[in-house]
Amino acid sequence: MSALPPTRELRERVDTAQVLTRFHFVSRALALAYGGWIAATPSLETKARLARAAWQQTLAGDAFRTRVFELRYPNRFLEEGSDAPLIRVVEAGIDAPDADAFLEGLAGALLADYAQRLRAFLAQTDELDDGPTVRIVRQALVDVDEQVAVFAPGVGPQLETKQPGSDTWVQELGHALETLEPPAGTPFHLAEQPARDDRYFPSSFYWPDAIVPGYPYGEGVALQVRSAVSHLNEVWAVDTAGAILHGLAPELGWDWIRDAGRWTYDEARHMLMGKRRLEAWGLPAETIPLGGYIYEACAGEDPLYRLGMLGYFETKNIGRKRERAAAFHAMGDTTSETDMEFDWADETLHADYGRRWLKDLLERRGEDPESWPAVLERCEQLVAARVAEATDEERVRIVAAADRLVADATARAVSPD
Numbered sequence: 001m002s003a004l005p006p007t008r009e010l011r012e013r014v015d016t017a018q019v020l021t022r023f024h025f026v027s028r029a030l031a032l033a034y035g036g037w038i039a040a041t042p043s044l045e046t047k048a049r050l051a052r053a054a055w056q057q058t059l060a061g062d063a064f065r066t067r068v069f070e071l072r073y074p075n076r077f078l079e080e081g082s083d084a085p086l087i088r089v090v091e092a093g094i095d096a097p098d099a100d101a102f103l104e105g106l107a108g109a110l111l112a113d114y115a116q117r118l119r120a121f122l123a124q125t126d127e128l129d130d131g132p133t134v135r136i137v138r139q140a141l142v143d144v145d146e147q148v149a150v151f152a153p154g155v156g157p158q159l160e161t162k163q164p165g166s167d168t169w170v171q172e173l174g175h176a177l178e179t180l181e182p183p184a185g186t187p188f189h190l191a192e193q194p195a196r197d198d199r200y201f202p203s204s205f206y207w208p209d210a211i212v213p214g215y216p217y218g219e220g221v222a223l224q225v226r227s228a229v230s231h232l233n234e235v236w237a238v239d240t241a242g243a244i245l246h247g248l249a250p251e252l253g254w255d256w257i258r259d260a261g262r263w264t265y266d267e268a269r270h271m272l273m274g275k276r277r278l279e280a281w282g283l284p285a286e287t288i289p290l291g292g293y294i295y296e297a298c299a300g301e302d303p304l305y306r307l308g309m310l311g312y313f314e315t316k317n318i319g320r321k322r323e324r325a326a327a328f329h330a331m332g333d334t335t336s337e338t339d340m341e342f343d344w345a346d347e348t349l350h351a352d353y354g355r356r357w358l359k360d361l362l363e364r365r366g367e368d369p370e371s372w373p374a375v376l377e378r379c380e381q382l383v384a385a386r387v388a389e390a391t392d393e394e395r396v397r398i399v400a401a402a403d404r405l406v407a408d409a410t411a412r413a414v415s416p417d
Contacts, residue, residue, distance in 0.1 A: 014124045016133055017071040020064040022083040023121075023140065026090050026114055027061035030054075031261055032249055033094035033102070038242030038264070039295070040191035041099045042198065044275060047238050049150045051268035054245060056147070058261030060140040065254065067133055085180035090114075093173060095185025099195070101169040107151040109173035115144045190247065192299040194239045200290035201401050204390075206233045207289065208399045211390040215399070218406070219327075224277075224336055225409045227324060229289060231274025231339065236295040237267040240310045247303040251364055252357065259353050263310070266346045273339040280335070282412060289401050297386035304361060308372075308379040311354015318347045 034054035038047050069076055080087055093110045096102035118141040127134045172183040196202060207229060208215035218226045245260035278288055294313055298306050321344040328337035359369035 014121070016125065016130055017068045018081065018083075019121055020068045020071075020133065020136075021078050021081070022086065023118070023137070024061050024064040024068065024078060025080055025083065025087045026117075027057040027064065027140070028254070028257065029087060029090040029093070030106075030110065030114075031057035031061065031257060032246045033091075035242035035245030035260070035264055036094055036188060036190060036247075037096075037099055037102050039194045039239040041103075042195040044197050044232075044235060044271065046103070047235065048268040048272055049147075051238055051242065051264045053143075053147045053150075054242065055261045055265035056143040058258045060136070060143060062254075062258050063136040063140075067136060070132075086177075088182045089173075089176045089180060092176065092182035092185055094188045095183070096169050096188075097186045103151045104153055104167075105169050105173045107148050107153070108170040109177060111144055111148045111151070113177050115141060115148060118144060190243055194236065194292045194295050196235075196290055196292065199285040200288050201286060202291075203289040203394065203398050203401065204291045204293040204296060205387070205394060205398055206230075206291035206293075208395070208402050210293065211387055212395050212399060215402075220331070221410045221413050222406045223324070223327060224331070224333055225283075225406050227328075227336060227340070228274045228277040228281075229405075231270050231343070232278060232288065233291060234267050234270040234274070234314075235290065236292040237310060237314050238264065238271055239292065239295050240298075240306050241267050244303050244306050244310065248307065248357075248361065252361060256357060256360075259357070263350055263353055266350065267314075270339075270343055270346070273343070277335055277339070281409060283405065283409060287401065287405050287408065289398060289405075293386050294383055297382040301382065304358075304375060305379055305382060307354070307358055307361065308375040309383075311351070311358055312376045312379055313383070315347050315351040315354065318344065318351065321347065 031054045034050045034057065038050045041047050041050060065078060068078060090110055093105055094102070096105050118137055122134065122137055122141070125134060169183075169185075172185075176183045205211045207226060209217060217223065241260060241264035245257065245264055248260070249257050278285075294309055295306075298309060321340050325337045325340040325344070328334070328340060355372065358372045358375060362372060362375075363369040
């Protein structure tokens, strides 16, 4: 049969849908691993990088997934197929011996390999035919290259000295990517007690009002400091969001992973808001309390309660945030005001996440979805039990630390002209 010849030289035809399916599962595995390791990572900066990277991977994974559905319409299923061995290797990346090895394994093996695969696809496909995919993959590559850079050895306080076993784990992952046989690794377990950045003043209860009845929240400078310390101490929320991103994924599926990725990133942004303000005021890190008693209260508990904690304790004072933003405006503190306004906007979204996914999880477990208030009641009991463990020594230490910090801030304060 006769036919007109091709009008241009084409690269070898690529099954775009299958390649994007592969990329989706790789992004999914990376996002869950990022979330799972946050609590075990001490450095605030690295926690924030992991949270941002988890969000980036969920964005990429969602875009890949949506594009596959477009290309295979009306099929709405993703199947690993022949890519299963590669996906198992990437999923095994979470089984690092420690946090440093995990980060080095990312930068030195898993992400480097992923970046290479993304670049190879861009070199093979045709932008006119497949422009929507090209845009998605290009953005994913930008994010992966960023992650390679920020997780490289020597970046961040916790990687100033190499830990024994890090090189071995990178080599094992590299070999696994060649053979497509997952490394044995060390089976991942969530850190039930969160790692904390030793540059700060250690105190599970990061402000006296949690354990000292009648200690004031504060006004003026004290309110500015208390608010910034509260933002910094949303570190517990970053740890918790990462933990449930990873821990609830098998039960709740992709839509949960996408929302939890955003939730994790938002909490990291709030944490850094406090860090930025405290640093800008010149307050020394070693005098600033850094704790995590709400995360600690869930040690050994069902991830259901970590979801309840994040959905409740992070949003129960949401109505006060606009009041505080107005107070900061009156003081001329536009940085605190702006941070609080964006915090408020995020938390309204998080409140919806909490209610919706808590009800969904209960329903999937065969329980009454309207029984979710009982979960929050249990969360309050867990926190109350943790607060009851506070010692007199802890009370004395945190009161002294808070008083000292407010006094230092007050001495640095300037009067408006």
